[in-house]
Amino acid sequence: MFQGGELISKFKEIDFSIIIPTYNESENILNLIDAIKCNLPDNINAEVIIVDDNSPDGTGSIVEDYIRTCENPGYSGCSYLGSSGNESTATGDFESRIFRLRVVHRKIKFGLIPAILNGISASTGKYILIMDADFSHPPETIPILIRELIRDPDSIVVASRYMLGSSIKGWPYKRRLLSTSAVKIAKHSLRIGNISDPISGFFAISRNVVENVNIDSMGYKILLEILVKVKGVRVKEIPYTFVDRRSGTSKLDLSVALDYIRSVWRLYRYGQQSRPKQKSDTEKRSSVRFLSKVGRFYTVGATGLVINFLISYVLSNSITNMWYIHATTVGIAISVTTNFVLNKIWTFEDKQFQLGSTLRQYGLFASISALGAALQLGLLYIFVQSGIQFGLSLIFAVALASANNFLLNKKFTFHEKIWD
Ligand SMILES: Nc1nc2c(ncn2[C@@H]2O[C@H](COP(=O)(O)OP(=O)(O)OP(=O)(O)O)[C@@H](O)[C@H]2O)c(=O)[nH]1
Ligand SMILES: [Mg+2]
Known part of the structure; x- marks a missing residue:
């Protein structure tokens, strides 16, 4: 036993x-x-x-x-x-x-x-x-x-x-x-x-x-x-x-x-x-990412201005002798397109290229750009009328309109959270 x-x-x-x-x-x-x-x-x-x-x-x-x-x-x-x-x-x-x-x-x-x-x-x-x-x-x-x-x-x-x-x-x-x-x-x-x-x-x-x-x-x-x-x-x-x-x-x-x-x-x-990711680390990384995207968006915007200027200038002068309004319209269309492509690939790192959704994004991007231009004009008018010097008014209006462009594109065109 x-x-x-x-x-x-x-x-x-x-x-x-x-x-x-x-x-x-x-x-x-x-x-x-x-x-x-x-x-x-x-x-x-x-x-x-x-x-x-x-x-x-x-x-x-x-x-x-x-x-x-x-x-x-x-x-x-x-x-x-x-x-x-x-x-x-x-x-x-x-x-x-x-x-x-x-x-x-x-x-x-x-x-x-x-x-x-x-x-x-x-x-x-x-x-x-x-x-x-x-x-x-x-x-x-x-x-x-x-x-x-x-x-x-x-x-x-x-x-x-x-x-x-x-x-x-x-x-x-x-x-x-x-x-x-x-x-x-x-x-x-x-x-x-x-x-x-x-x-x-x-x-x-x-x-x-x-x-x-x-x-x-x-x-x-x-x-x-x-x-x-x-x-x-x-x-x-x-x-x-x-x-x-x-x-x-x-x-x-x-x-x-x-x-x-x-x-x-x-x-x-x-x-x-x-080490578990602390809240402050995550926040710090979010703000770094956000600022880096802002930086890229404005860099793309600056290249767009240069492209717009060069194309409008070249078309309206030497080669085609195009009417300056037509030349500037082509310049705007091309710079909006290059801005869209660069922002999609570089700023927002969006790797989806299906034709339908890309065209929809492009349409949205162009509409937001047009809205931005209208906003810029409206703000410029308000600032100048309220007595602010033209140069300063232009800087404020461009800054606000482009910030608005950035946020709208981030949220609606590229489907990202605003703060990330
Ligand atoms: N089995 C084994 N024991 C080790 C080895 N190296 C050190 N020891 C033992 O580990 C203990 C600590 O080693 P010590 O030589 O005393 O090292 P220490 O305490 O850092 O330095 P001192 O006290 O100055 O000698 C002692 O009991 C050593 O005999 C090793 O490679 N193998
Ligand atoms: Mg010892």
């Missing part, structure tokens, strides 16, 4: 998966594992997943050996040299909760974000906590991250080096400058200005939040990717004291710095493309 209770107690769920990428961390890793064990709250089932890139100093196999020791039935506790430098011993009751340790071996050193992603996909916890192996991220801060994430599982809880109550110990001025510059670049270019340490490597997040993000595996700072790509997530920052690595050497080099710049650029582009 199915013994549900037994099965559940044997396969208790993991609450937290702690992912630790390692490369040449042999001097730190076992102390860190012990320290984590000692700092885990009693009611938390946890697994630690070491993701090692075939470290030449044997980090991966050191952890394998350690796992074998832990499997020894006599093993039940932890001893950890605390970050204060004093011996601090704690014994946990590992019978009533699960503590699991695993190593993911990768064949070559192939970047920090891919290592973390491998760790996440090998893990089973409901929540994920990510940290470095070099004791820069104090294990004493783990319970605070755990507590805050359980309190608000939809948030990201970030241990920050740059907020009130935080401090950094042991970093030379140059290293500090490098880190604060990287933070400034990220905050100013990626719209995450309200987060004090967006490039922290020490944070906790729910599995369902992180699994919904399409993370680009090229970068070095996974938190930055998540912050840019997860929309509207709450971020809770907690202060801590960052300590320069205890032992081992830094993996931060020029290629990491260049990768960082490249990934910020990619995230910037991502932000530009995925």
